[in-house]
Amino acid sequence: MDLNTLGARIAALSDALNAHRHAWLAGSADALRTAAIHGRHADLLAAPLVAELRARGEAARPWLNAVTRIQIEGGCAPLRDRVMDVLDSEIIRNLNDKWYFRDTPRMIAEECNRKQRKVLDQSQRRVLARLEPVLLEEQEAAHTLMVDRGFTSYQAMCEALSGIDHDTFQHDLDGLLDDSGSVFQKHLGDALREAGVHPDDARTHDIAYLWGGHFGRARRFPELLPTLTATFAALGLDPAMLPGIDLDLGPREGKHPGHHVVAVHSPDHIALHLSADGRWEGWMEALAATGEALARAHAPALPRHAAPLWDGAVVVAYRALFASLPGNPDWLAAHCPKVPVAEQLTLFHLWWLYRLRHLIGNLRYARFLHGPGAMIDKADAFEHTMHQALGVRLERDYYLWDTAPFYDQAVALRGHFLGAQLLDAMIDRHGRAWFADKAAGDWLRGLWRHGGDLAALCAELGVKDPADPWPLTERLEEVLGTFEGE
Numbered sequence: 001m002d003l004n005t006l007g008a009r010i011a012a013l014s015d016a017l018n019a020h021r022h023a024w025l026a027g028s029a030d031a032l033r034t035a036a037i038h039g040r041h042a043d044l045l046a047a048p049l050v051a052e053l054r055a056r057g058e059a060a061r062p063w064l065n066a067v068t069r070i071q072i073e074g075g076c077a078p079l080r081d082r083v084m085d086v087l088d089s090e091i092i093r094n095l096n097d098k099w100y101f102r103d104t105p106r107m108i109a110e111e112c113n114r115k116q117r118k119v120l121d122q123s124q125r126r127v128l129a130r131l132e133p134v135l136l137e138e139q140e141a142a143h144t145l146m147v148d149r150g151f152t153s154y155q156a157m158c159e160a161l162s163g164i165d166h167d168t169f170q171h172d173l174d175g176l177l178d179d180s181g182s183v184f185q186k187h188l189g190d191a192l193r194e195a196g197v198h199p200d201d202a203r204t205h206d207i208a209y210l211w212g213g214h215f216g217r218a219r220r221f222p223e224l225l226p227t228l229t230a231t232f233a234a235l236g237l238d239p240a241m242l243p244g245i246d247l248d249l250g251p252r253e254g255k256h257p258g259h260h261v262v263a264v265h266s267p268d269h270i271a272l273h274l275s276a277d278g279r280w281e282g283w284m285e286a287l288a289a290t291g292e293a294l295a296r297a298h299a300p301a302l303p304r305h306a307a308p309l310w311d312g313a314v315v316v317a318y319r320a321l322f323a324s325l326p327g328n329p330d331w332l333a334a335h336c337p338k339v340p341v342a343e344q345l346t347l348f349h350l351w352w353l354y355r356l357r358h359l360i361g362n363l364r365y366a367r368f369l370h371g372p373g374a375m376i377d378k379a380d381a382f383e384h385t386m387h388q389a390l391g392v393r394l395e396r397d398y399y400l401w402d403t404a405p406f407y408d409q410a411v412a413l414r415g416h417f418l419g420a421q422l423l424d425a426m427i428d429r430h431g432r433a434w435f436a437d438k439a440a441g442d443w444l445r446g447l448w449r450h451g452g453d454l455a456a457l458c459a460e461l462g463v464k465d466p467a468d469p470w471p472l473t474e475r476l477e478e479v480l481g482t483f484e485g486e
Helices: 003-026 029-074 077-087 098-148 154-162 166-194 199-204 221-235 280-297 314-324 328-335 341-369 376-390 396-401 404-416 421-430 432-436 438-449 451-461 469-480
Strands: 246-248 261-265 270-274
Parallel strands (some): 246 270
16 A cells, blocks of 8 residues: 555545544434444544554654544544554554654543543533523522512522521521421320320320321311311411322321321322321421422322432421411411521522522533543632532532532432432442442433433433433443543
């Protein structure tokens, strides 16, 4: 093969790789099929080129320059591997000009990694561009809610948030749970005494037994309404929320006395099995299960087997209480005087705003990470951006290296769209570390957070059934690559 023929083959290879790159970046199914064809064509062109390089030895230097440039521009991994084979071959290692060939593999590796990050960034941008309007819509909804709750503006909430101390906030949250828990226990005890039952006996008896005849006529709902109203008022629930929820008020064998409220789901309804337990743990379970059931009653489209949003499911109940029930501020003012109602509402709304702004900041951070420069070099420049995005200042170690909050956030929100099927499959297949990896986590976090867009994203990725985790898992691997070891 003469030099002119070799040069022509290199030019053809460059054209094939460029076609492969543009087709891949287009992202559609047809374009991906076209990219595969171009990729195979590039492979065929690369084979004689590699053979020629192996044969030429010292004369390979200018062609190695050309191949390296083409490879970097085209982003073809198979060709990169073959070129690396050439550089590691006995012929190349025995050349006199060793410094060039010693540095070239490093240069190729660095440039190829840069190119891969750039291609990944293109994929991320397409997804993030679709997710950002959803975030902005949620942000606008949060603004409306804040105004409805008496704040002057969303900006006022942001300013309040910027000075919040997370440890102090968590302490206040725990204190509010304790205070409201004791109030609940007092109300429950009063109700039991009025029914002629000592509170200590409540731990081993069903409400149907304790309140006797009231619940013996369970089918006559109007007669139960005053008792149910008082019971749910003690829980801080507005009776207007009761429609849409079935109440299992009769005795049930095997009902554990430690469960105050147990939500049992079926395809058509939600049943709350009530039993009496004045312990603090029972209060948490009551809030968690009742809040989840109330949310489901007003969002029947949620998956049947959706889990609580995260382990601290009691916060879900409080969100339902403070965001959906107009009677609760008055109830809190009357029964929880230790903490002003306005402060309670502020704390819980700040909590949700904090999480929302955290998510927005994460997406902005994902974009920022894939720009030029090393991550550690971006720390100072990004600190201001992070502060603007979240409204809070975080330690540098947190936003540079700590991926656990991202993972926990995704786990917490999985039940909204797949009932943990996809996430569990990813963990089983790749392990926890794969999902927590920065490159994978930055992209997947947006997908997990916005399960409502999953159907559209699956269609874009060519996955027919979002409920089947394996095709989506495999397709994500094809599009994003496997990040283990990077």
